[in-house]
Amino acid sequence: MADLLSGLPSSSGVTHETFPAVVAGVDLTSTEEVTRAVERFGERYLRRVFTPREIKDCRARTAAITARSLAARFAAKEATFKVLRLSDVRPPWTDVEVQRSSTGSCTICLTGSARQLAAAQGVDHIAVSLTHEGPMAAAIVVATCHRGLS
Numbered sequence: 001m002a003d004l005l006s007g008l009p010s011s012s013g014v015t016h017e018t019f020p021a022v023v024a025g026v027d028l029t030s031t032e033e034v035t036r037a038v039e040r041f042g043e044r045y046l047r048r049v050f051t052p053r054e055i056k057d058c059r060a061r062t063a064a065i066t067a068r069s070l071a072a073r074f075a076a077k078e079a080t081f082k083v084l085r086l087s088d089v090r091p092p093w094t095d096v097e098v099q100r101s102s103t104g105s106c107t108i109c110l111t112g113s114a115r116q117l118a119a120a121q122g123v124d125h126i127a128v129s130l131t132h133e134g135p136m137a138a139a140i141v142v143a144t145c146h147r148g149l150s
Contacts, residue, residue: 021145023123025082027075028138034071049074049093057100071137072130073098079141080108083126084117091117098128106130108141122146 037045046055050073058069077096084091095114099107108126110118118126122145130139 021122022142023083023085023145024140024142025079026138026140027078027082028136029071029075029078031067031071031132031135031137034074034137035067038067038070046070049077051094051097054098068132068137072132072139075137076106076108076128076130076139076141079128079139080110080114080126083123083141083143084114084121086117089113098130118143 050058050070054070054073058066058073076098077093080096081090091112091114095110095112097109097111099109101107106128108128110126123143124146126141126143128139128141131137
């Protein structure tokens with residue numbers, strides 16, 4: 001792999017220590033699997049995996065859209081965990097929240113142990129993109145990090 005910083009003049013002040021690393025995670029989720037989990041476990045599943053705000057945002061739509069929206073949020077949580085490079089312990093699902101703005105764009109909000117993991121890895125910005133088509137939902141999460149990645 002090419003060293004992208006090798007062509008920069010030393011006077012630029014940009015070094016491997018100061019240049020942000022970019023980390024990405026992606027996940028693909030079946031909307032049918034999420035639908036089956038909701039049918040089988042109901043509110044218990046919803047409260048374990050999604051925050052009250054996420055549940056409210058997704059329930060404001062038709063049943064088909066709700067399943068796709070929940071699946072896309074599930075994919076975003078999985079993609080976020082990939083960005084955080086988990087080793088032993090996974091934070092609670094609800095420590096990663098997908099927040100939807102009035103314009104329809106989404107952001108990731110980390111709390112609890114997910115936020116602590118991100119801070120320990122120097123994550124200073126996270127972006128997310130969600131999509132769903134037919135029986136599948138997907139998300140990509142991209143983060144910039146300014147401290148050493150493990």
